[in-house]
């Protein structure tokens with residue numbers, strides 16, 4: 001399988017590169033020009049295509065011939081960076097390719113998610129402040145995902161909980177809705193978020209799903225497992 005990773009140089013991206021290589025996939029990593037050096041550890045094992053991840057011409061080249069595209073949606077700046085990335089991938093990925101996008105729990109597919117006061121405060125207070133500072137625009141990721149949901153591609157949108165570093169605890173658990181008890185602990189190891197993204201490439205049950213994920217060994221996931 002040939003896989004393109006859009007945003008390969010970031011923390012999530014680098015973990016995805018490693019998981020993809022572990023599976024024997026051929027990897028094309030796309031990242032900003034100034035970040036190419038962050039992929040030195042993979043030199044000779046992946047093809048690196050430098051460019052802004054919303055540059056349509058670069059995305060077109062990067063996804064050519066790929067069976068799967070893993071996309072880190074980054075709502076940086078206030079000029080629709082995420083939306084540009086998502087639209088270019090939707091437009092240029094080969095027909096039938098598996099497209100897997102990353103985002104946060106604040107994205108909703110059907111409006112049935114139930115959010116904690118903490119997450120609501122983050123979105124309603126920190127979100128506008130980040131936009132005011134022209135640092136990031138959460139609405140951009142919302143629009144990017146709206147376009148993905150509306151597309152007739154074979155997409156999956158993986159919605160990450162709070163993240164932390166550390167060794168893998170295995171494939172995260174998931175649910176269709178934030179607020180479900182299994183996700184209550186709201187924490188996932190970043191390496192496992194990446195694992196879920198890569199595994200989704202070959203899991204057709206996740207096509208046109210927006211799984212909200214949580215760590216497999218968190219108290220809420222363990223409690224759910226014990227009750228089954």
Ligand SMILES: NC(=O)c1ccc[n+]([C@@H]2O[C@H](COP(=O)([O-])OP(=O)(O)OC[C@H]3O[C@@H](n4cnc5c(N)ncnc54)[C@H](OP(=O)(O)O)[C@@H]3O)[C@@H](O)[C@H]2O)c1
Nearest residue numbers: 007009010011012032035073074076102103104160161163
């Ligand atoms: N952080 C969290 O707690 C959290 C929680 C839930 C979901 N998520 C989701 O997880 C994914 C990865 O996020 P992450 O926080 O873990 O960070 P990350 O993997 O390190 O990704 C950050 C990305 O942003 C890019 N970036 C940084 N500054 C930029 C700029 N000024 N302009 C354009 N791109 C820039 C980085 O590219 P360079 O390598 O070129 O700098 C990198 O690809 C995102 O989709 C996010 O929505 C994160």
